[in-house]
Amino acid sequence: MNRKLIMMLTCVFVIAFAFGVQAEVKDPIGVVKLRPGEPIHVAYWVVISGPNTSLGTDIFRGIELAVDEFGGQIKGWPIKITGQDAGCSAEGGQAAATKLAADPTVVAAIGSACSSAAKPGVPILWKAGIPSVSPSNTAPFLTDPERGDGYGGYLRTCHNDKVQGAIAANFAFRKLGLKKAATIHDGSVYAEQLAQVFAKNFKQMGGTVTSMEAISPNDTDMRPVLTKIATGMPDIIYYPIFIAEGGFITRQAKEVSGLEKTVMFGADGMFSPDFYKAAGMSAVGMYHSSPDFSAFAGGYAAFLKAHQKKYGEKPIAPFHGHAYDATMIILKAIDQVAVKEGDNLYIGRKALRDAMYATTKYQGLTGTITCDQYGDCADPKIAVYKTAADNVKQGVMPSKPVWKPY
Template identity: 35%
Template sequence: MTSSRTRRRGARSPGLAAAGAGLLLVPLAAGCGSGGSGGSGDVRIGVPAPLSGDSASAGQDILAAAKVAADEVNKAGGVKGKKIRIVQADDQCSAQQGAQAAQKLLNSGVVAVAGGYCSGAAVPAIPIYGRRNVPFVMDASTNPSLTDTGKGKVFRTCGRDDNQGLVAAKFMTGPLGAKRIALLHDNTTYAKGLADAAAASVKQAGGQVVYEDALQPGQSDYSPVLTKIASTKPDVLYFTGYYAEAGLLMKQLGLKFTLMGGDATTDSTVLKTAGSAAEGYIATTAPLAKDLPAASAFVSAYKAKNGADPGPFSVYEYDAVKVLAKVIGQTGTKGADIIKGLHGVKDFPGITGPITFDAKGDRTDPLYITVHVQNGAFTAYKKLDKSGAWVDAKSS
């Protein structure tokens, strides 16, 4: 059954195969994205994101960050004298809409794509872009399969769920001292992938997975699920789903074990949902904008333009647009040349840190930390240093 909660980062519409079949209904635009820069002489970069539905807060944040990056490039002279134009498409975090958004962007003449909050929406979009040699630089879609099967045309400024799952397992079995760990997901591509990665890493770290199952997204009462989990006597429950459910879980927990979450639970909306129950909540995530010294100018520009603080994936979208602008300025707008140029990127000075892509298109230096809620805000907490010790995440 399809519910409103299919519009999310890892969501599946009624099966990815069905979404693939639906592609036949969308006409191809001749020549779009294969080397042009738009009839108006601009350089068009597509931004697919959930602009409506339950994950719209994250999608609107990603779009806003892309526009900040484009504005900066344009004010500095653009790309070889041409302005970047951001072309948006609402993928609603579903496979079917992800495919349609991809075709819409190609029809709009984009030469590259930067975005993608939902892994489930990215899965069917990737081959659509790939067939036209349009590179896709993802800012938040973290399922490992996306770059593993992307044929070298898919890149990430964010990390991968196998990296995040490892960090989560080490933190739960290390600083938290957990032996018995419960894993709760929502059966989406992202959430189940992160739960499975965490399960494998927990076992390698000597912990015991006492529960791994899915909740039904979009419900108002998760106390039956929490009661069932409590019966397995976990030390920690690691929830790998999204912020809407995370907020409710915090409010309804009322049980004697720790609740921890993944990077899709760090949107500020969760704090509004959970209220005071969020205090002390821990999540694994890539560093947030406010905790990155190099992002201070971006944070100021974002707030000035949008009247709000940037969200958790904003800086990764900003870097995705910036690295594309840099490469397009060097290679021109032909897709195959942009892809080759991205593979040649080495230590690009991103505000999230130096960016170098490996052969698959993943960052060579993915970083995950833990954050916790202090005084009603997500705050950097702990990270692993080079020796494998947990240290203050705010330290250099």
């Protein structure tokens, strides 16, 4: 008798539970339920303090413009954008991701800005079922087939540094005809991997890498390390690092004997007017590898106009377009998977991730975007820019590249 009762009750519960779930939306990871008027919460985690603020600000502006363009709502539910400061460090990324993961309303995230922050942050977010699209993490590790399960919800709309490093090496060796190179990184995932890719390609083409040096991110006195580099007498120094340290190196290289004529070559991480502030006139004549704005699709002119109108200036770092595209991918995917039942809106987390990964041939600002199985979505067009005196004086990045590989 007693056993029968328990059996029956269990059956009732199972059936009720099954119906209960079936009445809503099923998802293996979880479902976000939004009552009428509750906003669809998308969060960004980028760098919003410290010397690399311009990178984060640029991304944030791209996000805002994309949300404006999208109309600010999906199926009648308003879109809410909030943010966390992930800094440009592993600790910052971890802290920001933990905060976002603790908030059950967050549907998807945009970020991080620096690869160092993404490395610990992405697995924390994905454990909470939050997929993240980065507009500016370029380190090859993050979309490497060996990266591990924690990165299952990670995508990026910017280039992989395998591309950037190869193009930079190609430019230095073939275009400039330089045979001896030195590299400097700052121990961050981005800089270390990019410097390695550059060195590997440079060696393969037949060049010599005189030394591969490293500094730590808080260093200010670069003259000793530059003196060490000068002993190898390189023709070019590739230092794909960040704004503050990049500024120190650019200024101090001119003061070290043996490096007066060495070509200085930076990357996208310090392609910003803030870098010109840090380096001053010593930046004149140096090169940067960075996304090619002139290859951006037709919508870019309208984007620039909207940017000028809303913020009163030109973009201040290279990744506004990628941020715009990242936001668009997320919003489109939400639009696709969000189900309205009764008065509520349901968004399945796994479904959202899959919809984002399924993005194919989307015409974004930065080109035609197709995501592969590891989350690399970009259509990378990297060019090399040269800084003229006017760029430094007026504090604007050069708008036309000096060299394109295509």
